[in-house]
Ligand code: IPD
């Protein structure tokens with residue numbers, strides 16, 4: 001299958017999961033489990049969404065591996081196409097989902113031999129779906145509107161930059177993140193905490209924020225959004241030329257990326273990764 005075929009399949013599956021979540025979200029979703037801390041919640045629909053996505057992938061591509069936030073990694077056999085792995089966050093922004101805030105998403109990426117070749121972030125409450133195939137640019141798709149090519153904002157200095165960030169669930173990590181924020185907030189235009197890493201990365205792609213940083217997002221949080229932002233012209237990476245994880249994930253147009261990097265590097269010792 002070509003990267004575009006993978007993208008088409010990921011778009012279809014991401015749409016179906018998003019439609020299901022919108023249709024079935026109760027007024028007050030119930031928390032069925034907490035994970036790393038009492039605020040790290042899982043609802044029945046996080047699980048139902050991952051289940052649906054897994055079923056659809058398995059039906060279309062029985063040999064592929066699947067890494068999902070709720071069920072971990074399963075399957076995967078060598079085929080002539082190389083090792084294909086789907087990276088799934090069934091709801092990114094579960095706390096927003098819980099409260100009925102609109103920034104939650106379904107994030108699906110396809111990796112071939114370790115490289116992400118297609119990514120979809122569906123944001124159902126906003127009627128927006130972000131999509132990218134490697135080398136093919138990034139698009140915002142809305143029903144009844146022609147697809148819109150995405151370009152991140154270029155040439156914005158740090159002092160005028162609107163920066164998105166996020167926080168982990170562990171109190172110890174949050175204490176460090178709060179400290180870091182005291183150094184960032186005075187030297188940027190402002191800070192946004194949207195609540196979905198995948199949406200934050202797409203917001204960089206769409207020019208709705210200028211940059212994004214967060215310590216500790218997981219692969220399923222950023223695999224699809226990272227490709228979308230990169231295909232929209234952003235640089236996505238970690239500290240000191242490292243890949244984005246573990247540690248700090250940074251995303252911004254070249255220029256702002258380096259300014260943000262140089263501000264954050266001394267404040268983020270790798271031992272805190
Ligand atoms: C979380 C969101 C949030 C980010 C956290 C993630 P979840 O994912 O992406 O924006 O700050 O680090 O864990 O748990 O809602 O899928």
Ligand code: CA
Nearest residue numbers: 089092093221
């Ligand atoms: Ca997530």
Ligand code: CA
Nearest residue numbers: 069089091092
């Ligand atoms: Ca999730």
Ligand code: CA
Nearest residue numbers: 040041069094
């Ligand atoms: Ca979660």
